[in-house]
Amino acid sequence: MESLALEGFRNLRDARYELDPHVTVVLGGNGAGKTSLLEALYFLSRARSFRTHRLDRMVRWGASTARVVGRHRGERIGAERRAGATRLRLNGADAPARSAIAERLPVQVVNAEHQRLLLDGPRVRRQFLDWGTFHVEPRYRQAAARYDHALRQRNAALRTGDRRAEAAWRPLLAAYAEEVDRHRADFVARLEPLWRELSQRWSGVSELSLAYHRGGGRERPWRDLLDEAWERDREHGVTGQGPHRADLHFSVARVPARDALSRGQQKLVVLALLIAEVRLWRALGHTPLLLIDDLAAELDPRHLAGVLETVTADPVQLVLTSISRASLPEALAGGRWYCAQDGALAPMV
Numbered sequence: 001m002e003s004l005a006l007e008g009f010r011n012l013r014d015a016r017y018e019l020d021p022h023v024t025v026v027l028g029g030n031g032a033g034k035t036s037l038l039e040a041l042y043f044l045s046r047a048r049s050f051r052t053h054r055l056d057r058m059v060r061w062g063a064s065t066a067r068v069v070g071r072h073r074g075e076r077i078g079a080e081r082r083a084g085a086t087r088l089r090l091n092g093a094d095a096p097a098r099s100a101i102a103e104r105l106p107v108q109v110v111n112a113e114h115q116r117l118l119l120d121g122p123r124v125r126r127q128f129l130d131w132g133t134f135h136v137e138p139r140y141r142q143a144a145a146r147y148d149h150a151l152r153q154r155n156a157a158l159r160t161g162d163r164r165a166e167a168a169w170r171p172l173l174a175a176y177a178e179e180v181d182r183h184r185a186d187f188v189a190r191l192e193p194l195w196r197e198l199s200q201r202w203s204g205v206s207e208l209s210l211a212y213h214r215g216g217g218r219e220r221p222w223r224d225l226l227d228e229a230w231e232r233d234r235e236h237g238v239t240g241q242g243p244h245r246a247d248l249h250f251s252v253a254r255v256p257a258r259d260a261l262s263r264g265q266q267k268l269v270v271l272a273l274l275i276a277e278v279r280l281w282r283a284l285g286h287t288p289l290l291l292i293d294d295l296a297a298e299l300d301p302r303h304l305a306g307v308l309e310t311v312t313a314d315p316v317q318l319v320l321t322s323i324s325r326a327s328l329p330e331a332l333a334g335g336r337w338y339c340a341q342d343g344a345l346a347p348m349v
């Protein structure tokens with residue numbers, strides 16, 4: 001992404017900033033607006049925030065609209081939040097779909113929250129699977145939407161005891177489950193070696209493994225599993241197995257990673273997953289944007305240097321924030337630097 005124009009976004013001044021094609025560093029004290037800048041870039045790509053579900057919070061207090069416009073590979077991408085609604089723009093017109101922007105500008109954010117991927121329940125890992133798989137296989141989005149629809153319909157039929165409707169939806173649900181499962185398994189199979197290499201290098205732990213659990217009995221057709229579980233599903237009034245119960249399991253010599261690793265190692269293992277995903281997108285021809293928020297607060301200097309050396313050696317566009325220059329390694333000496341203060345970014349020389 002070449003440049004970013006902001007208007008009414010949190011405490012950030014209305015201004016336009018150039019981004020370095022490789023590394024942009026934003027330094028600033030607490031409350032300067034560093035995270036808000038990364039949030040603006042994320043909002044542009046995903047039409048969401050990584051901080052809040054209440055997107056109106058992004059609108060500057062007292063203003064009516066928050067707007068972010070980016071120039072990316074010769075295109076103009078815009079995202080706007082106003083009166084409870086989000087509007088996405090592409091080259092001067094409304095964007096045909098959210099996915100049209102997300103596809104053009106895959107974004108990855110690394111912040112203090114990223115460990116949740118390991119520690120929280122499976123929902124966050126399924127979200128990770130969904131985004132990752134979508135960027136690897138665009139047809140996945142439609143497959144996942146069809147599956148969700150069929151699941152809702154079948155669950156409604158199970159709840160109301162409508163046997164005919166259930167019998168009609170069951171084979172469809174099974175067919176869509178196969179499709180969703182295949183795309184996700186393919187994504188994880190591509191991601192796993194990239195992740196393993198990085199996580200071993202950074203954490204120093206061997207015997208790490210990452211496994212995709214598909215949400216039901218192994219290697220069996222979904223049709224058979226659904227047929228077998230039918231009585232139980234009828235009793236519970238809900239579909240008990242399927243890709244909606246899928247998960248990713250991290251382990252070290254068969255022990256769950258959350259029990260086997262230190263907190264810092266857990267961070268490195270999850271970080272490796274996020275960076276591996278960026279590498280995979282890149283290998284598939286995307287131009288991802290990597291946002292790293294104050295990683296110096298998360299890792300010790302040696303590990304921070306190791307991670308940033310690897311990340312900056314990749315041909316990926318990075319925007320990184322930090323409270324102080326001293327905590328950043330030499331690997332970042334090049335690139336474009338800004339100093340953030342009271343929501344304004346001043347170029348540093």
Ligand SMILES: Nc1ncnc2c1ncn2[C@@H]1O[C@H](COP(=O)(O)OP(=O)(O)OP(=O)(O)O)[C@@H](O)[C@H]1O
Binds near residue numbers: 009010028060061
């Ligand atoms: N909608 C808003 N309008 C105006 N200011 C806001 C809005 N939302 C948050 N702020 C303020 O913006 C400031 C910048 O917050 P931000 O989280 O970007 O800072 P930061 O530089 O990342 O700080 P830290 O290093 O402490 O994480 C904060 O003082 C916050 O109170």
